[in-house]
Amino acid sequence: MRSKMTLNMTEGRPLALLSVFALPLLIGNLFQQAYNLADSMIVGRLLGADALAAVGATGSISFLFFSIFNGISGGCGIVTAQLFGAREDLKVRRAITNSAYLTLASSLVTAVISFLMVPTVLSWMGTPREILPDAITYMRMTTVSVPLIAIYNYASSMQRALGDSRTPLYFLVLACLINVVLDLLFVGSFGLGVFGAALATMLSQLLAGVGSLWYAFRRNPYFRVTRNSLAFDRDITKSAIRLGLPLALQWSLIAVSTTALQSVVNSFGATAMAAYTATNRLEQLVQQPFGSMGMALSTYAGQNKGAGETERIQRGLRDGLLATVAVACVMTLVMQLFGESLVGMFVREADVIALGGRALRITSLFYAFLGVIYAVRGVLNGVGDAFFSFVNGAVEIVGRVGLPFLLLRFTAAGVWSIWITAGVTWVLAGTSCALRYFSWKRKQSSTGKAGKKHYKEIALASQH
Numbered sequence: 001m002r003s004k005m006t007l008n009m010t011e012g013r014p015l016a017l018l019s020v021f022a023l024p025l026l027i028g029n030l031f032q033q034a035y036n037l038a039d040s041m042i043v044g045r046l047l048g049a050d051a052l053a054a055v056g057a058t059g060s061i062s063f064l065f066f067s068i069f070n071g072i073s074g075g076c077g078i079v080t081a082q083l084f085g086a087r088e089d090l091k092v093r094r095a096i097t098n099s100a101y102l103t104l105a106s107s108l109v110t111a112v113i114s115f116l117m118v119p120t121v122l123s124w125m126g127t128p129r130e131i132l133p134d135a136i137t138y139m140r141m142t143t144v145s146v147p148l149i150a151i152y153n154y155a156s157s158m159q160r161a162l163g164d165s166r167t168p169l170y171f172l173v174l175a176c177l178i179n180v181v182l183d184l185l186f187v188g189s190f191g192l193g194v195f196g197a198a199l200a201t202m203l204s205q206l207l208a209g210v211g212s213l214w215y216a217f218r219r220n221p222y223f224r225v226t227r228n229s230l231a232f233d234r235d236i237t238k239s240a241i242r243l244g245l246p247l248a249l250q251w252s253l254i255a256v257s258t259t260a261l262q263s264v265v266n267s268f269g270a271t272a273m274a275a276y277t278a279t280n281r282l283e284q285l286v287q288q289p290f291g292s293m294g295m296a297l298s299t300y301a302g303q304n305k306g307a308g309e310t311e312r313i314q315r316g317l318r319d320g321l322l323a324t325v326a327v328a329c330v331m332t333l334v335m336q337l338f339g340e341s342l343v344g345m346f347v348r349e350a351d352v353i354a355l356g357g358r359a360l361r362i363t364s365l366f367y368a369f370l371g372v373i374y375a376v377r378g379v380l381n382g383v384g385d386a387f388f389s390f391v392n393g394a395v396e397i398v399g400r401v402g403l404p405f406l407l408l409r410f411t412a413a414g415v416w417s418i419w420i421t422a423g424v425t426w427v428l429a430g431t432s433c434a435l436r437y438f439s440w441k442r443k444q445s446s447t448g449k450a451g452k453k454h455y456k457e458i459a460l461a462s463q464h
Helices: 014-047 049-056 059-085 089-124 132-144 146-161 166-189 193-219 234-266 270-306 310-343 350-383 386-410 414-447 452-457
Strands: none
Touching (some): 014 166, 014 193, 014 270, 014 310, 059 089, 059 270, 059 350, 132 193, 146 166, 146 193, 146 270, 234 270, 234 386, 234 414, 270 310, 270 350, 270 414, 310 350, 310 414, 350 386, 350 414, 386 414
């Protein structure tokens, strides 16, 4: 049933396959970052600083709320990729339909819980009173749109599991363009405020999700519904939940840890906050190649796990690591030489530029470890190592919560403890990733060459 809408990553040169798969992901991620900047500019310029602050105040909590259905969606994608690699075509189709059931259920639960908790959580976070009403409005609109966002996330997750990273890119670009146009219309022309900004996001996500699903049903044979494929499959559902919940917990812990570090940043005043914001924006761009390779390795590892190709997984990780480390070296050189100039793109104040430039020279020394995190985590998620997701999240929360306390109490690091914490946390998380991978590799070696048939039979099992 293989078609032009799928990519079999169990055959061919790993680096070539990973590059072909990762490039559309990278373009889409960079486009998303550019859209986020444009969206912030529209809200800030048309509605003012308070409206922009209200929208920005919801960012970390949105990530925390969305971790539930994003984790389930990730688990569904891993199971589907493993079955695709095992050439279990009927089960692939069942995985696609059962994933739809799970994604819909988890998104509805997320929407209801987060809608009810919005005012309380925003108050707990110390959101200033003057922006609280707008923040609640924007956040509640966002929570209502969760099932609509889930449609696109589901479609793109399933398509990527089958090796198709190009179709999600097309509809991501479409969603971003529609969102910008609707922002200008609703916020600028109709004067709907932050409600209009949220409504624009909701409608663009709905159009992208429905369009992506329609295209998949039309062009990809695995999406064509039959009575057999619609049947509820307990094994597939259990496997998706077993793999998805630890992913959700991992992302939740990361969200909590970044919120905790932000509170440390706030304690150093406006200059440190501005410098941290600027360096954060720049490093979000730096992380896009790493994130794209990590997603590619997750699909690659999942398909090859299903096919029983353990040695190919190891070769793929080697190639992926070489690529990410090469990118890290280039980005490190750029930040060392041009850090101040890059920070100067965001602010004009000389003290903020000096602080941010030096901060980038600190954190860029650790970019290689950041690349290791994404690459190894992608492989371990792809082979179904559910427990590692929890461990990785726990390491990051310990680093971002514990290190600032130690540095501020026992050293003279001062404001630099913010960026030292970021770098050392990457070292800790990267080391834990490497240790867990070597543990998994030893277990694979101890099982011997059991043959592809054996691996097909355990395609749904979690590698623990």
